[in-house]
Each structure stands twice: as structure tokens, then as C-alpha cells.
Amino acid sequence: MERAAGGQAVTAYCVFISQLACTAEDVNLLQRAKVLEHFLGSDDEAARGLADLCNGVALDIDNVRRNYLKPTWLHLDRRCRMPLHNFKGLFHDKYCRNVFCRLVFFVVLVLFLCQVIQVTYAILAYHRPPK
Template sequence: MRPVTVDVGVPSANSRAEALAVVRDVFYLAENQIPFFVLQKIGELTALDGKDRVINEITEYALDLMRGQKYKEAAPAIMPPQPTVPGNLLHLLHMHLKPAPLSAPPAATGNDSDQVRRWRSATEYSFAGVKFKGLSMKEKGMRCILDVKLNGGGGTLEVPRLDIDNETWRLLRNLVELEQRNREAVGSHVTAYCVFMSQMACTTKDVELLSKRDVIVHGHGNNDEVAKCFADLCKGIQFDPDDPECNYLQETCSILEKRSRSSSRKWMHG
């Protein structure tokens, strides 16, 4: 029997926007997440090849969603040698955000004076001579927004450009919530990134500076609103910035802190 094709016409812009909002809700919301094994079971029951088809289509859609948000470019290592089945759809999005591995593990620091406890603001780093460079996801070697690195002898902080829209805060907060609840299973790298951005861009002047350097792109209308959203992003979370197991940016933060302290001493004694 030949399959019957039904022409439903071209959906309107409003219907497409509504459909996208529904899909985003299903993926983004921390509450009411559908366990991934339930989706697998639905696939098994709907068609002979349903399980594999459903998994492949959902996985590909999640990748397209993250690319559309400009949060990542390359596909993550979630396939062999050790396939990982996500717990739910939010976890699937989380699996697409993995920082590039460091060339060498951060050196352990037992000296309390080496502890930084928090990032300085972007304007403070700029005052200390640190330059900022925003990177597009299209640039060679870029994988996802977590790939923050120091170049130029520690003088230039390269940060993947964060395109901010109304969905950004909800997605980041829910990914952080996922890590807060399941740190041993999923890690805390999104939390580390959010702490980094929230403390770097917590004032209007910081947002203005990072916008000029193409680290942040937003359409909120004013920098005050963006700064407030960053300042509120990580409120109430548990996170140890001096623990390299918890904070993949710990070494970067330590290097910038030493540079800032050195600059302050030169300014005072210059």
C-alpha cells in the first residue's frame, strides 16, 4: 500500500514560533523532564525501527538547537568508545557543552594565598592590562561556549561569543540546576562557566566593555538589564572555585589573579 501524504500547507510564522516555544520548553525545563528511556520505549512501540530513529532524530535536533543558539559548533563526544545515554532531554543538551581538555592538568595549590575564591570584573582585568577577544563559533577549533582560554602569554582572554536572548538565562540556570543535583554524574563545568561570566559581567560597565570586545551580544536594549541577569545567574548555588575538580577554569582564574595583583603593586609603587 502506498503511503498517504497529507498536505497541511506552510505553517504561519506564529505557529512556527509557538511550536518552537513548546519544543524549547520540553528541552529546557528542569522540572517535568521526560526520562530518556521513556522516549526510547515510545520509539519501540511506534515502529519497527522506532527506537533508533527516535534517538537519532532527538539527538540531531538537540545539536541543531544548540547550534541555533550559537552555544556550540562541533558534535560532542557522546558516542563510542563509551556511549552515554542521557537521563532526560535537558541532560542531552548538557552533553553538548563540554570544554576542550586542557593540554596539562592544573597544578595543585595548597597555599591559601594562591586561592582566588572569585573572579574579578572585566573592567578590573582590563585595568590590569588583560585584553578580551570574542570568538565566533565559526572560527577554527571552536567547539562550544565553554572553551575559554588565555593566549598571548596570559595577556589575552579569548572567550567564545555569548549570544544572549530571552531563552539564555532559563537554559543556563536549568543546566546549572541539573549539575547541582547530579554533580558526581554530570560534572560542574556549566556551573563553572556561569560563575565566570556572572562575576566578570556583573556591572553595566563590564557588560559595555565585553560587548565592545564582542564577548557578549545582546538585544535587551540596555546593558543594565544584562548586568542584573548575570549578577543573579548563580545566586544560591554551591560551588568551590578553588577546586580544579569542580572548576575547569581554576588555573585560568589563578593566572589572571596573579597578573592583577602584580599590576596593583606596580601601580602603588610606580
């Protein structure tokens, strides 16, 4: 594994980044999350550059001693395969981008909960009328 001047492994990190942001959509998402910033002409150009970051690099990804990011990869893979996490991410990305949308969602949620309570009391009053 290649080491930087400070003695830190960089090959596993480069492979990780090249797999993390290999499409223009990935680069756009990482930019919106303020994880990545590029000064290239387009997100597609940045994605191509990141995808080609480790061309010709050989890394034994299954060897934990040589690949210090394997536990992170496994955790990220498990998290990405969970349907609940995918739904939450999609919902947040689609409907909760700004404060106004979050506020509207919260108001609708409160109104929905009020309706559920009202229906519950109506059902209970129907089955147990006052004496």
C-alpha cells in the first residue's frame, strides 16, 4: 500500500473515493452535502476524473491489514442496502430540501395526527356511549 509523506495510507482512500463519486449525480449529491468541491467545467468531468483516479492500481480489498477502509466499506454497503435508509434519503432529497418544505411537512403531520386522534375518540364514543 502506498504511503503519503506523513505515513498515512492513501491507496485505499483513493479507491474508495473513485467508487464513491463515479457519476455526475454522485458528484452533484456530494457537492450539495458540502463533502466535495470541484473547480472543473462540469460535474460529469469531475466524475470522470474521480472514476479514473485509480486506473492501474491493484489493491487487495479483502485484506484488512492492507485496506484500512474495509470496515467502512462494509458498513456503507449494509446501510445502502437497507430499504428504510433508501426511502428516508429519497424522501428527504425530494420533499425536504428547504425550510419551507420542512415546515409544511410538519404542519401536515400535526394535522394528520389530530385527525387520527379524532377518529380514535369517535370510535371509542360509538362503542362506549356515555351513561
